[in-house]
Amino acid sequence: MAAATTAQSEVHANAEKACSIQLSLDILGDRWTILILRDAFRGVRRFDEFRRDLAIARPVLTDRLKRLVDAEVMARRQYCARPPRFEYRLTPKGMALSPTLVALMRWGDDWLTESAPPTVLVHQRCGQPIDQQFVCWHCDETFTARDIVSRPGSPPSH
Amino acid sequence: MAAATTAQSEVHANAEKACSIQLSLDILGDRWTILILRDAFRGVRRFDEFRRDLAIARPVLTDRLKRLVDAEVMARRQYCARPPRFEYRLTPKGMALSPTLVALMRWGDDWLTESAPPTVLVHQRCGQPIDQQFVCWHCDETFTARDIVSRPGSPPSH
DNA sequence: CGACTTGGTTCGGAAGATGAACTGACGTAA
């Protein structure tokens, strides 16, 4: 990624037809979807709660929630028969987005706010701030983006 | 983040006025910007190279690059006087987005592609695939999103 | 000279976002 300046990864660049980032952005890539997910991680579940918190137009929220449900990132569930009430919850696939949201939040904290970050994420057990790191389990060490190279994925075995 | 279902973080939810994710999305939150950055990480630098690779409309690319330069995520630099030629490079602030891009890519790999991932990121030194993890330096251990709680940031000291 | 490349700007039409109003099923208080 960060080592894309090397000859290696420039050679590979053209080989990446269907990039995973592209696929992810097909689902997440608009002004509202990630904010909806952020709210969902905070515990927001109901239509009007999303609407009020985000000040999003109703038709847009309807559409975005529908897309997220279609993509199996969120699940729509009726939790009350009468009156009929629905909630939108993160699926495991949606939960798996937490590293993305955390990375986004940390970037904002580090580069976009001059004062203290509005929210701090801490390790539940000890209460100390968390860090997000690249890890190599082979070398058993953490490192920065500078030590990463990209390679084409192994062709599907057959 | 993932523990937003606890009473704790729900209480805090309303206290988060200017969320860092919101601030980040003010810069990154549209269909093209993140794809431009992905290309930049791959080593793409010139206007027409971005345009061809992304199949993006010229005026939109002009606008997005301008925004990224204004936000100091990329820098526009003339690298040839005659004919005047320009390149767009990631600044340190832009480089700092690599964890976000990596998280996005990994989510796509894990949940959106059924075959092998098109690109694999490996540790430069040993060539083994990298992992991205939450780390607590206090406890000296890695963990998943389930072990995170959010807290309001400490008020600016004075 | 004329064609080509790079890095744009300027248009009109298409697509997407917006707020306001409407619906409809139900609950509650007077």
Place this chain on the structure above:
DNA sequence: TTACGTCAGTTCATCTTCCGAACCAAGTCG
């Protein structure tokens, strides 16, 4: 029982943004 409120939407007119095509300018190559 009448009126009002809530939740979860849909419909519609308008407004903004996006897009592709065309144009432009500066320079280079043959």
